[in-house]
Amino acid sequence: MEDQDIRNAGLKVTAPRVKILELLENSEQQHVSAEDVYKMLLAANEDIGLATVYRVLTQFEEAGLVEKHHFEDGYSVYELNKGKHHDHIVCVTCGRVKEFVDETIETRQQKIADEMGFQISEHELVIYGKCVDDDCDLKP
Amino acid sequence: MEDQDIRNAGLKVTAPRVKILELLENSEQQHVSAEDVYKMLLAANEDIGLATVYRVLTQFEEAGLVEKHHFEDGYSVYELNKGKHHDHIVCVTCGRVKEFVDETIETRQQKIADEMGFQISEHELVIYGKCVDDDCDLKP
DNA sequence: AGCGTTAATGCAAAAGCTTCTCATCTATTG
DNA sequence: CAATAGATGAGAAGCTTTTGCATTAACGCT
Numbered sequence: 001m002e003d004q005d006i007r008n009a010g011l012k013v014t015a016p017r018v019k020i021l022e023l024l025e026n027s028e029q030q031h032v033s034a035e036d037v038y039k040m041l042l043a044a045n046e047d048i049g050l051a052t053v054y055r056v057l058t059q060f061e062e063a064g065l066v067e068k069h070h071f072e073d074g075y076s077v078y079e080l081n082k083g084k085h086h087d088h089i090v091c092v093t094c095g096r097v098k099e100f101v102d103e104t105i106e107t108r109q110q111k112i113a114d115e116m117g118f119q120i121s122e123h124e125l126v127i128y129g130k131c132v133d134d135d136c137d138l139k140p
Numbered sequence: 141m142e143d144q145d146i147r148n149a150g151l152k153v154t155a156p157r158v159k160i161l162e163l164l165e166n167s168e169q170q171h172v173s174a175e176d177v178y179k180m181l182l183a184a185n186e187d188i189g190l191a192t193v194y195r196v197l198t199q200f201e202e203a204g205l206v207e208k209h210h211f212e213d214g215y216s217v218y219e220l221n222k223g224k225h226h227d228h229i230v231c232v233t234c235g236r237v238k239e240f241v242d243e244t245i246e247t248r249q250q251k252i253a254d255e256m257g258f259q260i261s262e263h264e265l266v267i268y269g270k271c272v273d274d275d276c277d278l279k280p
Numbered sequence: 281a282g283c284g285t286t287a288a289t290g291c292a293a294a295a296g297c298t299t300c301t302c303a304t305c306t307a308t309t310g
Numbered sequence: 311c312a313a314t315a316g317a318t319g320a321g322a323a324g325c326t327t328t329t330g331c332a333t334t335a336a337c338g339c340t
Contacts, residue, residue, distance in 0.1 A: 012336050014288060034327080049290040054327060056288095070210055072264075074298085075326060089258055100252050108245050109267055116238060118229055118269035124212075125265040127249055132257035152307050154317060174298080189319040194298060196317095214327085215297060 009063030016048045020056050024066065024080045031069070031077040031088075031097045071097075071126060087124075091131040098131075149203030156188045160196050164206065164220045171209070171217040171228075171237045211237075211266060227264075231271040238271075 002021045003013050011017060023040055024032070032040075034057055038050045057078050060066040066078045071090055077097075085106075086099040105125065113120045130136070142161045143153050151157060163180055164172070172180075174197055178190045197218050200206040206218045211230055217237075225246075226239040245265065253260045270276070 012287065014336070016289075047290085051291075051328075052289055058328095070212060072210060089253065089256060091258070092261055098256060100256065102248050102252060105245050105248050108242050108248075109265075112240050112242060113229065113267055113269055116229060116240065117272035118231070118267065119272075120267055120269040121232055122269075123265070123267040125249075125263070127253055127258065127260055127263040129253055129258040129260040129262075132259075152316065154307070156318075187319085189321095191299075191320075192318060198299095 005063075005065055009059065009065065011059055011063070015046075016052050017056050017059075019044070019046050019048065020053065021060070021065070024078070029097075030079045032079070033075050033077050035075070037078075069124065069126075072128065087126065089127040089129065091133075091136060092128050093130055094133065094136040096131060096133065096136075145203075145205055149199065149205060151199055151203070155186075156192050157196050157199075159184070159186050159188065160193065161200070161205070164218070169237075170219045172219070173215050173217050175215070177218075209264065209266075212268065227266065229267040229269065231273075231276060232268050233270055234273065234276040236271055236273065236276075 002025070003018065006013050006017050006021065019041060020037060023037060023044075027040065029036075034050065034053050037057070038048070038053045041048045041053070057066060057068075061068050061078070065081055067081050068076050068078055069088065070076055071088070084101070086101045087105070089098050089100060090096070109123055110120065142165070143158065146153050146157050146161065159181060160177060163177060163184075167180065169176075174190065174193050177197070178188075178193045181188045181193070197206060197208070201208050201218070205221055207221050208216050208218050209228065210216055211228070224241070226241045227245075229238050229240060230236070249263055250260065
């Protein structure tokens with residue numbers, strides 16, 4: 001039950017938090033902006049303010065429930081943290097985001113950080129390119 | 141002569157452009173924000189507006205003279221394009237930015253993009269961590 | 281169930297970074 | 311040196327995100 005996730009984060013189980021978490025779990029696109037979430041809530045006739053969306057997403061991030069990414073768009077996107085780390089590949093035309101994991105890259109990064117005397121807290125690798133999907137020209 | 145770089149970019153050789161390019165070439169830190177550039181210009185008694193700084197940096201980026209990066213700060217930083225691609229490792233405490241190149245990671249990325257049917261236009265890898273510099277606690 | 285405490289919410293205002301508007305000024309070319 | 315296309319500065323405006331504050335709701339205790 002996701003209510004427990006919210007409680008575990010030290011947060012009260014409120015309607016906005018439950019709705020937003022549900023939404024993240026059920027949404028088509030796994031990478032959504034605060035504005036996206038807000039619009040989905042409006043569409044679902046939920047009376048939740050944009051400020052609350054931002055606050056809740058930030059709290060979820062601090063609690064490790066979601067991850068926040070900055071692609072080259074000028075806004076942040078959030079995705080449910082499903083436990084397994086992965087990197088992203090973003091289509092510059094249609095905006096689709098896909099995920100990948102590469103162990104070689106992971107180990108090389110660790111090695112580089114070691115050599116340079118850095119203790120990694122996190123890392124973000126994003127590849128931008130043009131995808132080959134037939135309908136790439138239109139936004140999804 | 142850097143005037144020629146500006147001319148080659150199809151831009152008129154004006155005082156703001158020359159000053160900003162000089163500044164990027166001579167600055168201590170190679171990664172600077174628009175605000176940084178603006179402050180440096182003020183310090184050098186140059187009467188150049190912030191809007192112009194943004195415009196010029198954008199034009200330089202389009203011309204390939206500088207590269208723009210988005211670290212996890214909410215603002216963009218620019219650096220002179222010295223031709224050789226590299227990735228970044230950023231200290232989350234003191235803000236220092238270092239560069240690295242790893243051929244293994246580069247080739248793996250290409251392979252991943254190929255497999256996923258993406259034609260890479262660019263990519264951005266940033267490692268965040270804590271560096272071991274003695275004076276890491278203080279901002280540089 | 282009801283109450284008190286403390287946190288959470290909605291709204292509007294504000295804050296940060298970046299872009300735009302527009303009147304004025306300047307580099308370039310002949 | 312004049313004409314012209316482009317560049318500039320200042321301020322306004324645009325976007326995303328955060329904050330202040332009065333109101334409301336959740337939780338623990340009885």
